[in-house]
Amino acid sequence: MDSHNHENCVIHTEDLTKIYDGGAFPVRAVNDVHLHIEKGEFTTLVGPSGSGKTTLLNLIGGLDQPTQGKVWVKDVDISTLSKSQLIDFRLHNIGFVFQAYNLIPVLTARENIEFVMLLQKRSKAERKKRVFQLLREIGMEDKINHRPAQLSGGQQQRVAVARALASKPQFVLADEPTANLDSKTAKNLLDTMVKLNEEEHITFIFSTHDQRVMDRARRVITLVDGAIASDELKEEQHIIIG
Numbered sequence: 001m002d003s004h005n006h007e008n009c010v011i012h013t014e015d016l017t018k019i020y021d022g023g024a025f026p027v028r029a030v031n032d033v034h035l036h037i038e039k040g041e042f043t044t045l046v047g048p049s050g051s052g053k054t055t056l057l058n059l060i061g062g063l064d065q066p067t068q069g070k071v072w073v074k075d076v077d078i079s080t081l082s083k084s085q086l087i088d089f090r091l092h093n094i095g096f097v098f099q100a101y102n103l104i105p106v107l108t109a110r111e112n113i114e115f116v117m118l119l120q121k122r123s124k125a126e127r128k129k130r131v132f133q134l135l136r137e138i139g140m141e142d143k144i145n146h147r148p149a150q151l152s153g154g155q156q157q158r159v160a161v162a163r164a165l166a167s168k169p170q171f172v173l174a175d176e177p178t179a180n181l182d183s184k185t186a187k188n189l190l191d192t193m194v195k196l197n198e199e200e201h202i203t204f205i206f207s208t209h210d211q212r213v214m215d216r217a218r219r220v221i222t223l224v225d226g227a228i229a230s231d232e233l234k235e236e237q238h239i240i241i242g
């Protein structure tokens with residue numbers, strides 16, 4: 001049986017390669033990456049600046065096209081999807097938390113979280129239930145009607161995490177989620193993500209330079225020059241069945 005058909009496999013890549021051709025010489029930003037991520041993982045991608053972390057996250061999330069190789073999310077080879085199918089697929093399967101939190105400035109915290117569920121055409125009752133559950137999880141019930149400009153960086157980051165989770169994705173991709181956060185806020189955010197990982201079995205994949213994030217991860221994958229240089233399991237992974 002192919003490993004990507006395994007029932008707990010969430011992401012599987014084969015020969016994944018991204019070459020940027022624009023400059024004086026081509027850059028192999030991601031170089032022949034074979035990666036297998038199981039449901040319930042809390043995994044971080046580390047490596048020096050320019051080692052390919054963001055590019056790899058973009059490829060896994062279907063935000064960028066590989067030069068070579070394939071990405072499966074569950075049993076779907078995402079290269080076979082049309083542009084509109086891919087947009088729909090991302091909406092239902094993947095949560096994104098990127099450095100610029102990309103919250104919509106004119107919407108309140110509640111509306112930002114609800115937005116993706118509106119796109120998914122979820123019922124009003126379901127949206128309301130999920131939004132309040134998430135606002136409770138991130139400890140921001142008292143800020144539901146605040147717009148992003150009225151929130152601190154850390155609070156915006158927490159709203160971005162809640163928004164990524166609102167759609168009940170298969171997995172969440174987070175590019176440097178704690179960049180520019182003070183220790184207390186970073187710890188709160190990590191606590192929230194660990195809790196959601198443990199209680200809702202959401203799979204998380206982060207890129208980070210932050211030792212605090214590496215310390216909380218159960219699996220640490222190190223990239224060097226676009227290739228996996230090491231892949232360490234820090235403790236027994238709790239693979240969630242079903």
Ligand SMILES: Nc1ncnc2c1ncn2[C@@H]1O[C@H](COP(=O)(O)OP(=O)(O)OP(=O)(O)O)[C@@H](O)[C@H]1O
Binds near residue numbers: 027
């Ligand atoms: N759009 C692009 N065009 C050309 N080269 C690019 C492009 N995006 C990234 N690169 C190059 O690909 C390599 C990998 O970049 P990437 O941003 O994935 O690294 P990273 O590990 O996320 O870095 P950092 O830790 O600094 O965020 C770098 O050499 C970068 O210069």
